[in-house]
Every structure is written in C-alpha cells, then in structure tokens.
Amino acid sequence: MKKTPKGPTKATRTSSKVTRKKTSTNHKKPAATKTSDKDNRERSLAKSNGDLFPIVGVGASAGGLEAFTRLVEQLPADTGMAFVLVQHLDPEHESKLPQLLGRSTKLPVLEVANNTRVKPDHIYVIPPNRTMTIERRRLKLLPRQKTDKQYRSIDRFFESLATDQGHQSIGVILSGTATDGTLGLQAIKGEGGITFAQDESAKYDSMPRSAVAAGDVDFILPPEKIATELARIAEHPYVATPEVAIENLPEAVADHAEQNAFKKIMLLLRNHRGADFTLYRPNTIRRRIMRRMVLAKIRTLAAYGNHLRNKPEELEALYQDLLIAVTSFFRNPESFDLLKRKVFPALMKDRSPDDVVRVWTVGCSTGQEAYSIAMAFLEYLGQISRNISLQIFATDLNDDLLEKARSGFYSKSLVQDISPERLDRFFIEEDGGYRISKTIREMCVFARQNVITDPPFSRTDLISCRNLLIYLDQEVQKRMLNTFHYALKPEGFLFLGMSESVGALRPFFTPVDKKLKIFAKKPGRPHEMPHVPLAHHRPAPLRLVHEKAKQWEARGLSAELNAQQEADRIALSRYSPPSVIINEALEILHFRGNTEPYLTPPTGRATFNILKMAREGLMISLRQAINQAKKENRTVRKEDLRVKQNGEGDAVNLEVVPLRNIKEPCFLVVFEPARSPAKSSKLPRKGKSVERRGRKSESHQVARLEKELADTRDYLQAVQEQYDATNEELQASAEEAQSANEELQSINEELETSKEELESTNEELTTVNEEMVNRNTELIRLNSDIVNLQNSINTPVVLLGRDLSVRRFTQPAEKLFNLLATDIGRSLAVVRHNLIFPDLEKLAAEVIAKGTAQEHEVQDKEGRWFLLRITTYLTRENQIDGAVLLLIDISELKRAEEAKARLAAIVESTEDAIIGKELDGTITAWNRGAEKLFGYTAREAIGKKPASWRTFGAEKVSPTTKQLAAAKMDHPLIFG
DSSP: OOBOSSSOOOTTOOHHHHHHHHHTOOSSOTTOHHHHHHHHHHHHHHHHTOSOOOEEEEEEOTTHHHHHHHHHHTOOTTOOOEEEEEEOOOTTSOOOHHHHHHTSOSSOEEEOOTTEEOOTTOEEEOOTTEEEEEETTEEEEEEOOOOSSOOOHHHHHHHHHHHHHGGGEEEEEOSOSSOTTHHHHHHHHHTTOEEEEEOTTOSSOHHHHHHHHTTOOSEEEOHHHHHHHHHHHTTSHHHHSOHHHHHHIIIIIOOHHHHHHHHHHHHHHHHHHSOOGGGBOHHHHHHHHHHHHHHHTOOOHHHHHHHHHHOHHHHHHHHHHHSOOOOOTTSSHHHHHHIIIIIHHHHHTTOOTTOOEEEEEESOTTSHHHHHHHHHHHHHHHHHTOOOOEEEEEEESOHHHHHHHHHTEEEGGGSTTSOHHHHHHHEEEETTEEEEOHHHHHHEEEEEOOTTTSOOOOSEEEEEEOSSGGGBOHHHHHHHHHHHHHHEEEEEEEEEOTTOOOGGGGGGEEEEETTTTEEEEOSSOOSSOOOOOOGGGSOHHHHHHHHHHHHHHTTOOOOOOOHHHHHHHHHHHHOOSOEEEEETTOBEEEEESOOTTTBOOOSSSOOOBHHHHBOTTTHHHHHHHHHHHHHHOSOEEEEEEEEEETTEEEEEEEEEEEEOSSSSOEEEEEEEEOOOOOOOOSSOOOSHHHHHHHHHHHHHHHHHHHHHHHHHHHHHHHHHHHHHHHHHHHHHHHHHHHHHHHHHHHHHHHTOOSOOOOOOHHHHHHHHHHHHHHHHHHHHHHHHHHHHHHHHHTOOEEEEETTOBEEEEOHHHHHHHTOOGGGTTSBGGGOOOSBSOTTHHHHHHHHHHHOOOEEEEEEBTTSOEEEEEEEEEEOTTSOEEEEEEEEEEOHHHHHHHHHHHHHHHHHHHOSSOOEEEOTTOOEEEEOHHHHHHHSOOHHHHTTOOOSOTTTTTGGGSOHHHHHHHHHHHTOTTTOO
16 A cells, blocks of 8 residues: 655544544534433444444546645545545556645545555545445455446446445545546435535536536535535534434434424425325435435534425425435346346237236336336347337326436436447437437326325236335335235236335235346235225326326236136036135135135134134145145045034035136135934934944044044155255255355455446546646756756766767757757767767777776867766666766866976976975975985975974085075075
C-alpha cells in the first residue's frame, strides 16, 4: 500500500472514539431527561455493533483531479467517515493521484491494496487497471477484464457499497464524461443512502448530469459545499447510528411523543395520496423517514411532522421516497432465460392463435420489467415461429413513474446493459437516449393500482411481482399471495424476486426454479380468500383498465378439464358414497357428500391434510393406500377397516383412485360402509348352532385382526423405507449444500465480475493528461531553473549520450563548438569545434566506458585557454548514460602565469640580492644575487629566520663581501 508522506497519519484512531463521537448527538435539547436516556440507549446500541461508520464513495472521470482536490481540501480531519475515490485511470500508466491529493489534505491518502480494511478519517484511491468492490468493510481488487461495452467501475463499486453498508452508504458523482455512476447512485438511494452530484462547476458534466436526470440525486452542489454537507451529515443520528439501532428505536427506545409523531406522519401520507403505509414493514418506513430528515436538516420526528404540514412539496418527496423505485431492464438475466425455456413453452402448449396471453406486472415502477417481459416473449415467438397476442397490465402507485413508463423513453445509462441486437430490434434512438418501439408499447397498459386494496386482474397467465413483497408486512404478504393465486389461471405462473418466496402458500404453488423464484399454480384454492373491495371503490383509471381487459376475455378462453370436473365425471359414473379430492401434498381440495363419519377437523391449528383429519383407525390404511396409488398409479382398495366414532367401531371400505387427464397429480378418496356379519339374536340359543356361530365370529375377528396386523406391518415397513429414503435425501441435500457452500465461498473469494465498464479512450487520455499537466508544470519549472542556472554561470557545457550524440548545450558552447539547435542528436564526431584538441571524441568515449573523470587544458583557435573537464552523465538509477563536457575559461590565469614566469626570470637573473620574508622574518624567497651576497643557496636559506642580517652568512663570505652586504642592508630600496 502506497502512502503519501504529507499529512499526519491517523490510522491509530480507535473505533470506540469514532463511535462515541457519532452516537453522542442528541435528538432534542439536552435539558429533557427522556431524550438524554434515549440518546444513551442509542449510543449503547451503536457501540454493540462495533465501528460502523459511514463510507463515502466518490466517482469521477475526466476533470476528476481538479474536482477531487477541491473536495478534499475542504474536508475536516475528524468527520468519522471513510472516503473511497474511484477514478477512471489509464490502465497502462502508474497513477500519481494519491501523491497529488496528499498535498491538499491533512487526511492520510492511501492507494488501495487488495483486502484493505477501511478506517475512518482516511482517503482510499483505486489503483490503475483494477475493478474495486467492498465487502464487510474490506476493499477487494479484481483485474479489469476486457469487454466490448463501457467499463463501469464506479457503478460496480457503488452497487457493492449499497449492498454492504445499506443506509450508511453515501455516493458522490463529480466531473466526468459518459454515464458511469448513475446506476450506482440508484442502488445507494434504494438502500436508503445519501447521494450527491457536482453542479455546473464540473469541467465535464456528462456523468453528474446523467445522475441528476435519472432522479437519484439528493444534493447538487460544488465540491467545496459537498464537503461541508458531508461534515454536517456525519453528525446526524441516521448516518451515525448503526442499522440495528434504527430498527429497534420505535418499539424499544422511542418515547411516547416520537411514537405519536410517527403515527401523525403516517396519517398525513394517507390523506395526501390515499396510501396506507402502516401495511409496510415499519423498519423500512422509519429508515426512509429518517433519510428525509437528514436531507431536511431536522433531527426529531415531531419537528419533521410539523415540517410536513407546512411544506406540501416535502410531503410529496417523502411519498416518492417511500415508493422505492429500483428496477432495470432484464434484471437477473437468467430469470428471463428461464421464462423462454420453461414458462412460455408451457403457456403456448395447445393455445389457440386467438387466445391472448395475459401478464400482470405488479409494482412496475418506470416500466423496465414489463417491457423486458414483452421483449423476451417476442424473442420466444420468433424461435417457435408462432403469432400469439400478448397483453401486459403494469400497475404501480406512483403516477410520476407511470408517466415515464408510458413514454417508454430511457437515458443511455439505463439501457447500457441491453445487447446491441435488442437495442436495434426493440428501441429507437433519440436525442439523449432510447425509446421503446411502438409495437412493444402497445402491448403494455400502465395504470395506477393499490395492489393491497384494489381488485386484481383475473385469469392471468403470468404475474410478475419482483422485490415488492419484501417491503410489506407478513400478513399483507400472505394476503397478496392469496390474491395472486386467485388471479392466476389453473396453469398460470408466479414470478417473484430473488429474496421472496410464497411462504405459507407453498402447498398451492409448485416451484419451477427455487433459486430464480418462479412458481406454477397448483389446483385448489387457499383457505383464506383474497380481499376484493366493491366495484365502486375502484379508482377510475383502474376501472378503465378492467373494461379494456374484458375485450380480450371476450375472445374466448380454452376450456380444459380441471381436477374437480374429472372427479365429478368419475364419481357420478361409478360411485355415490362420500369422497374427497386431494392433491399430491395430501391437502383436501374438494369435499363430496357427508364425510363426517370418516373425517373430522383436528384440534389445534386448522389444516386440510387428509391424514390429520382421518378418524381413529383409518389413518394407517389410508396412508398406505395413498402411497400405493401414487407409486403404482392405479386404484387401491382397502376393505373392512374399523373406524372409531363416539366410542364405537364401524366397518368401512375405502378406495383411492388416481385422477387422469389433468395437469397436477390428484386423487379421489372414496369411503363406503362395509357389510358387517349378521349379528346374533338377543335371545340365548342352545346347542351346536350357537357354538358354531361363536366359533365363526371368533374366526372372523381373528382374521380381521390378522389383516390389521399385516397392514400395520406393511405400514411400518413403508414408514421405515420412507424414513431411509428421506434420510438419504437429507444426506444428499447436506452434501449438495456443503458443495454449494464451498462453491459460494470460492466465488466470494475470487469475486469474479460479470460486467465491467469499458473506459473510453477519451476518458483515459483526459485523465492522463490532467496528471501530465501537473508533471509538465513541474518539468517546465525545473527546466526554467536549469536554463537560468546555465545562463547565469556563462560556462560552455555540452551533454552527450552514450553514443556521443549531442543531447543539450548551453549558449556559450554554441560558438565554441559551432553548434546549432538542429545539431541536437548529431554525433560529436561530425561537430567542427574550435578546440585544438583532436582526441576530444576518444577521451569522451573513454570516460563513458571507464566511468572516470578526465581533465585537460586545451586551447581554441583564437588562442583562448580552457580547462576541459569530462565527467559521466548518471541516471536516477545511478547508471552511466553519457558524458558531460565542461569548459572553464582559464585564459586570464594563463596570462597571469606567463607574467609571473617573466618576473620570476628577472628576479632570478639580477645581481642584486632579492629576498622575500614573512612578517616574523622567515625567509620565503632567495635569488641568485642573495646567494653571492650571503653565501647560502636558496635551499639552505629558505625557511630560516636570521637573528641579524649583518651577521647572517659571515662565515661564508670574504671581508669585502661583508662590507658590501652591510652597506646593502642599510639601503632603503632593498630592505624597506
């Protein structure tokens, strides 16, 4: 992990400190005791969840460096948030973004390494050529894979951030081209997070403009104000409090005033649009309300309730927020593949050309789901070469979203996952996006409907209700599933979201695919009938839709045998005794005749399971007969069974008949009284006849008991076999689950991405250009420094490459070497310099080869002298990459040396004694005249310090010479 050297490191900040800061915010004034107690409870709830701090994802492309810098410059150092920057970077170049941003903030700026754990008050930057996601607050890096579509690294990270952090995720879109980030902001807002986009100050506004146009942006601000708003949001309880604390507040710790405020807000919403949101999950509603409180800068529910009364536009915004609109084209593509492989073929089986396929899409939002089903259906018809009409009824509570759905116009960011083939076939390109073709739009009817209270569309072939049930209360879910079962045809299908299931209505639906949540309707009906209001309570637009729907019903519906009709035919032709129809799950679907002597409701929870309703003595044989009929697919009869009722035992025969010519396996169970042996007379009889009747009765009873014992043995054997088979199935299921778990773990570790964004070349070049501009600015400054330095020293300098080519030269070197600007890159061998030094090229090559500097005194053609110094040219890695020629003008020095030499010759040749000495009398110079005068040679005299010049050298000279020396000692010109 790379870390910028600038800024104090705060990695040692403890998580408890962050949590303490965030959970200490009061909802009301601290003077209120209740509020203080509530805050303490919130704080303890937050601490119990560890360091759950908000994480801010920031995405940018072209122009992102400037926007990032403006943002981080204004960020406080103690927000308690973590910031993750996702920039479109050139995959082939090393990024300098962490170093550049590190100069503008006190926060530590780190380049992400794989599996980096996010810490508060840190900034993390995505590395080049990587795709990044987040899981359990750890940043995961994946190689950026090649794709024919745009790379969507920002969308990918934002979507994983929304999934991982929920309402504590925050998304920011800054300058950039294309539309990356729009879907990511939609995911964050769908999970209750806060979203930002840069305003018109963006250098490139395509990305922020796309996000704003999609309607998923809460704040549109310049980067500096985004930083200020983030600092404010960090202190709000909604962002600073963990999810579990928010979910527990209403029931566990909210005071009476807050609860009343919550109820009043629900009442305001119902009066505003007629929607009763108390039927939704309370936690979902509460998170959405608190999210709006963050945006409105309000901290208490009571204050927010007053705000709603005074601001109708805020009430509408809250209503729109509660109707969560998260959808896309072909969401979970494998589900639509399954529709074409299994569901559509089943609907097309034996269907006449004039039989319209009816589809009901519940909670259609902006229509992508309905249009996706229509496109998939047309693709299937093309495969089978048939022409069947399709009618889709798409309903939602949000009128604004329905208007968008009817128009069928979508921005390019919303259709970027659609294949080019589908775009060409089903869309028409317009300015700013694509519009659904008229053929598809005419198949879909969009209408406002409250699916909880309004009547359903009847006799539908397919109902799509994806990711709506998860937001509703359990009882409401059950009621809606009853409604769906009622609205489907006997052979209809139910299409749910990946996180939903049929729950308590499992006996009435057969899973087509458990993973993809597609179910087929079973015969029969739930015990709880769907709630259908009176017709005059229907909204006017919905009545119009139902009237239009009758036009397709009038075309005629194919009549096929169902379980009840088949059972009627068999019972009327062969039986008159009491009977029941059961399905494969042993649930009673229909009663025929009086079955009270054989079946009775059990105590406890209500059920229609025939084995639980069977009277004493009947269950074992009944189970055995049903299992045998299932296994052998034939009629099974059991006779002379004893059924106890009111303490008495009656003989009964039963018969289990498999029903044929129907879609789902069903059975007809028929009961009939058995013929009992003649009862003995009440009057006692004597003789052998009485004894014979007694033995006959005993033998009959013994035979019956033996038969019951044999049946019991068979039943126990069947139970044992069933137990063994179940045990094997459970073991196999456990192995499959273990294998699936290992596979999921492997997938989780590898985090393979299905789709990534293709960065356009323009974005990459723009991003690189921004970094290069900064580098170029530094290089220009350095170059200016070097040029000014060279000009100020006024010294000839020539830089040579390893091949002795001229790389660079100073202005004084131009005349000396006869160089022009065009000579850069030419070899030194072809340069006609003015130096009288033929070995210059050879000497430079020797310096490069050996790495040792060389110095020589050289003269030019004009007679000037230079000191030529040749040194090695070293790279940053300390490698020899050429030579440096430096020439220092020593002409003045040479002339001074010549003058000195002439003076020295004159001094040396004169007959007069010339002596040089220090101030202390030490001799430093001694000429030939001094040798004659004193008798000492220069070697002997230099360095001596005579006490008296009159006596110095007396022993070596004649008396005449002494007199001459004494006379010269007194001469002022010589020894002055």
